Amino acid sequence: MTAQTDRTRVLLLHGLWHGSWCWSEVTAGLAAAGRGVLAVDMAGHGLRVPRPTCLSRRPFDPADMATELSPVHGVDLDEAGGLLVSQMAALGGGAPVTVVAHSMGGAVLTRAAQLAPELVAHAVYLAAYMPASNVPAVAYVGMPENEGELMGSMLRADPATVGAMRLDLASSDPTYRERLREALYGDVAPAVAEAAAGLMSPDAPAGVALGVTTLTREGWGSVPRSYVVCTRDMALRPALQRKFVADADAAFPDNPTAVTSIDSSHSPFLSMPERVVKILLRLA
Template sequence: MSPRSTPILFLHGSWHGAWCWTEVIAHLVPYDRPTLAVDMAGHGLRARRPECLSMRPFDPDALATEVSPVAEVDLDQAAELLISQIEGLGRGAPVTVLAHSMGGAVLTRAAQQVPELVAHAVYLAAIMPGSGKAADGYFALPENADALVLPALRGDSGVTGALRLDLASNDPAYRQRLREAFYGDVAPVVADAALGLLTPDAPVSMMRGTTRLTRDGWGSVPRTYVVCTRDMAIRPALQRVLIAEADAAFPENPTSVVTLESAHAPFLSVPGDVAEIVGKLG
């Protein structure tokens, strides 16, 4: 299969869904590449919402303590689903996979397990964990200290089993914080529409899983990292840490780095640029 015809699969990050790639896929039409956007385990149409969000009157204590209906979704399940989605799109041939944010950890596990099915791994402002390292450990690093997502979380993830957003909140300051965290350079009306499509719970178990990386597994797959320089969810300094770790572990297969002047959601703010980056890859 030629690079021009290699299919492209898009995997979103936490709280998002396949819907977030609509504009990017539209811009890929001139590249004549088969494309597919999928829902990650526990997200999109596979998400389940906690009952507390629809209770009336609203109970803030329940928001903070109700166990998430997706609490048991872990990295194993997420990677198994992604591999099946890759197999379905490629029908046995390799596929270029672009993952955003937390989707990067799922892509890393899948590429380690079936490197022959991943033609190119593209990380868009994504967690690209090192060998044996959990995704959640990176968010506490000093390089991510001023990120805006953790302050927006509600409840105790140790109790709920999820990183929970209060998407039903009518607090203008809180909603503005969410916009700044995810959609800082997106038109306000589009950002509000995107907030309305998010799912409230991101499974913690998925973020605590680890993958042992090998040279003939993930280390053998060509990879590109797209650094988003205005990102307030995964700060650019942390993105550079991830790249440095990967290159130190597998220097014979260095990361190709591309820079976008964007916040955390370039698929909404500059979809044509994202399409151009991935459209030209094999």
């Protein structure tokens, strides 16, 4: 057997506003270690998704930003979970793979693992939403454990109006840009953080955060899982990350979550990719 077929393959799923691009350093590190690895785009993200026209229309009208229906308004958790199942099947050829999800990608991984647990060798949640049965990810945003999070104040439209969580990535307001950097990239080198912001999608489909998954012991509850807590996270607070673990372990005590902590912001794949690679090599 080759190195590509005799080791667990690893699929990497990003969170909202990001894309497969954010895993570039991690992908290179895993590939160098002989892993078969693939970073994928979540539904409602990537090259095939247009940007809202209000962001490029001139003269610019702030009212349009708050009201224009998003091109991704119809994307929901059903679509995102189904796409991830197909991506897992393609990477593994029907055999199970390790799936690593970041941030809201965790809700998509949870849905996909419930739909097709036989395709998931190990579910790894990296500072990710890991919602309980029949609880939407959005319900966790305002919980006491998430106090101090910074992303909510970054939205520039009502998701119920535009169908998306919209960021003003072209903002000339230095306070807004600095707060966004602190929320997502607090320990990332400034030049890298600025480049990452330039690659982000302004709209993330609200339907992904609104969907719920009914978890069963034979489905998601049967999949080995690990959680990597980011202790300096200002987008998804560490106390909430630990709540996800506690709730999952209470629901499925026969399959406890393995927990690792790293001293990073919300995006360790950019600030400390070597550390992320080492963790994933161990888990996979």
